[in-house]
Amino acid sequence: MALGTATAPYELRFDAGRICLDLLSTTHPEERLDSVAVLCAWITGSGLVPADTLLAHADATWPAAFRELRDQIGRLVRGWSAPRARAYDFALARVNDLATPAPPAPRAVRDGDGELIRRLDGPPDCAALLAAVARDAVDLLTDPVARAALRQCEGDNCPIVYLDTSRGRRRRWCSSEVCGNRERVARHRRRAALARA
Numbered sequence: 603m604a605l606g607t608a609t610a611p612y613e614l615r616f617d618a619g620r621i622c623l624d625l626l627s628t629t630h631p632e633e634r635l636d637s638v639a640v641l642c643a644w645i646t647g648s649g650l651v652p653a654d655t656l657l658a659h660a661d662a663t664w665p666a667a668f669r670e671l672r673d674q675i676g677r678l679v680r681g682w683s684a685p686r687a688r689a690y691d692f693a694l695a696r697v698n699d700l701a702t703p704a705p706p707a708p709r710a711v712r713d714g715d716g717e718l719i720r721r722l723d724g725p726p727d728c729a730a731l732l733a734a735v736a737r738d739a740v741d742l743l744t745d746p747v748a749r750a751a752l753r754q755c756e757g758d759n760c761p762i763v764y765l766d767t768s769r770g771r772r773r774r775w776c777s778s779e780v781c782g783n784r785e786r787v788a789r790h791r792r793r794a795a796l797a798r799a
Contacts, residue, residue, distance in 0.1 A: 614644050617777055619765025620748075621648050622739035625672045626679065627762050627776070635665045635672070644668075650734050651706060652720045664728050671700055671732055675739045679752060679763050697736050705734035757781025 614634060618624045628634040628644060635641050641664055642657040651657070677693035706726035710718045742748050742765075753766045755776035762776035775781035 614640070614647055615762075615777070616647055616649075617764070618762065619751075619767060620738055620742055621650065622675050622735055622742060623679070623763055623765060624648055625668065625735055626676055628672065630761055633669075635669055638662060638664060641665045641668055645731060650731055651722060651726060652708070655722055656725055659725050660728070667728055667732060668735075671697070671735060674700075675735075678739065678743055680754075697739050700729075700732045701736035701740050703729045703733040705737060706730045755781055757784060 615627050616624045618627050625644075625648075635644065638660050642660055645651055645657060646653055646655065674693040674696045677689055678697060681687060681690045681693075706722050708720045708722060711721045713719045742752075748765060751766045751771065753764055753773065755762045755764065756774045757776065757780070760776060760781050762781075764773070764776050766773045775785065
């Protein structure tokens with residue numbers, strides 16, 4: 603499916619609170635990183651690179667590399683409370699390895715109007731972009747306050763993990779507009795069915 607034809611609830615989402623968690627969201631409700639074009643849209647939309655960064659050099663190996671990092675981050679985020687499993691140790695080693703290269707280095711440059719804007723020195727390679735996401739995962743997992751704010755969406759069959767920064771830490775859904783609305787509609791229908799019975 604072309605990115606421009608996706609319906610609103612299924613578009614790329616950037617509301618999980620961290621880049622590494624936004625990467626995890628690309629599996630729901632279906633695999634999103636199935637093409638170079640969608641991956642490039644995700645890279646730009648996530649803020650890893652400035653909006654006008656050319657990613658024409660991205661090739662078919664990039665989506666597979668990002669999916670592999672996503673799988674390892676998922677193991678870590680979902681298994682951090684019981685980190686003794688062999689798969690957890692492998693995922694940790696892999697994310698640490700991917701975090702090693704230098705991420706893309708931004709520069710402040712003047713645009714045509716003299717305003718300062720963010721640019722990269724050149725097109726970022728895949729390893730640099732993976733490193734930025736992997737470093738975000740390392741930061742998240744080593745920060746006890748952020749780790750304590752990790753939540754699994756309570757929406758029906760929703761696997762999205764997000765950072766709960768809400769007041770009182772009472773956020774229940776990855777998105778009030780998507781899963782929250784779905785839950786409210788389902789509750790209303792159940793009450794209406796009970797009232798008719």
